[in-house]
Amino acid sequence: MKKITDMMVIVLMVFVAGTVKAQHAYFPTEGTILYDKTVHVKNLLKRHISTLKDDNFSQKYYQELMDRVSETAVLKKKVSFRGEEMSLESVKETYDPIVSNLLRSGLLDYQQTLYQDLSKSVSKSTFEIGGSPVLIQDSLLHVKWKITNEYRNIAGYDCRRANGVTLDSVYVVAFYTDQIPLSAGPGTVHGLPGMILGLVVPEQHFNIYATDVKFGSPTIKTVAGRKRDEPMTRQEARGRLKDILGRWMSDQQLNLLFAAMFL
Template sequence: MKKHLYIAVLFFLGLGLQAAQAQYAYFPTEGAITYEKTIHIKNLMRRYMNSLKDGDMSRTYMEQMVSKSPETAVLERKLSFRGNETYFEPMPREQNQLVSQMLMMLDNGAKVYQNLEKEQVSMAMDFGGSAIVVQDSLTDVKWKITNEYRNIAGYDCRRANGITLDSVYVVAFYTDQIPTSGGPGSIHGLPGMILGFVVPEQHFNIYATKVEMTAPTIKTDIFKKKDKPNTRREVKAKMKEVMGQWMTDKQIDLMMASLFL
């Protein structure tokens, strides 16, 4: 009788412990997330080559670059978040000379601050040696949540498919265990933090490798005093004005997607 009573007590204690754990599940509102961004260099360069105008002299140069380049390059990024604010930045990672040269064309190393409550985004990046600064409303994304799941960096994440920048198809994996509705770069808008993000036409993906619940550093002012921010629309208009004579509209759209995502 005592043995049965002892087992029953342990059983109910176990249930109580599980209930307490569920009741006090931790949903972090601040921390830092490390991501790895993989760029499929050869595929992306071929896509740019296919968008060149007929007779473009740069095709030969790009073909030579593609023949020498590795299939992929891996970069490191960090996202700091607190409440409805996020700050995304590149982290140093050594690359060989050829990859570094190609990444100057394929990745802008943008710093991105998002205020999700105010629906504002600020971006600062380098493009061909020139600084580009953007201040605008949050990037619009039309999401459709699916029933596909994946575990990323120890978090169960749900897949969502989206359309942004008018026609760019994207895939995201988010976790509602981190309630901030942000993600890497300028992506956002799901009911939780985005830990995985794929842009097929830009031939890159970015996945979280580590989530740390530490006090983050959120940089809200990422511009220099002399910088004059532009909207995304203004940046695209200036790019078209300067480069439209030797670049197709399709190629300019590709470039804009790489800048703004």
């Protein structure tokens, strides 16, 4: 009788342990994530000045800003996800006048709204350049990844590091968690076995890390544009903007500009 009782206790303990483990391994499929995007403003301005064509006026203007602008600026972003869909939007904040002007110019951030449907491999984004709307509609961005054995805790999640290359030569570092199974992140960079909670783009002088994760049914912000706004692929946008801006910008500056738009 004692042996039967001991066996029942063991079975019960295994069952309870399995239940606890199953509860711990909950994989949410919908929710919102808040991120802080830290832009290293002075480093970004230095890079911008170095790529300018011979234009003493522009160089002098940005050099004067260097003496007055803060070292970094922190921008707020929100990702909403449900199933295979996600959207990214900027959270409105009040910034100092210099940072606000740099945001309006697109130098720090294009403040784009992004929508992606991973099941259909569709990516849509909209932003403004010089007050004119730009609507990008294309397939998902291709990223070549190499997953490492380095880990970092971000917003309470153990995240694994992956190094990637996208847009031909842009190097990115991502930290993802497989506890949120959607293969997305705070931008167009995706393709890892879980949600990206940390992203570093050295060439663009920014990093973005999650600060808060909440589960529940979110509002996915779709991207449609106005009826007269003609959607362009990334390649079409690149060609059109190069035709317009090529006379003032070097190829290096244009490549940096396109990477900022498309990431």
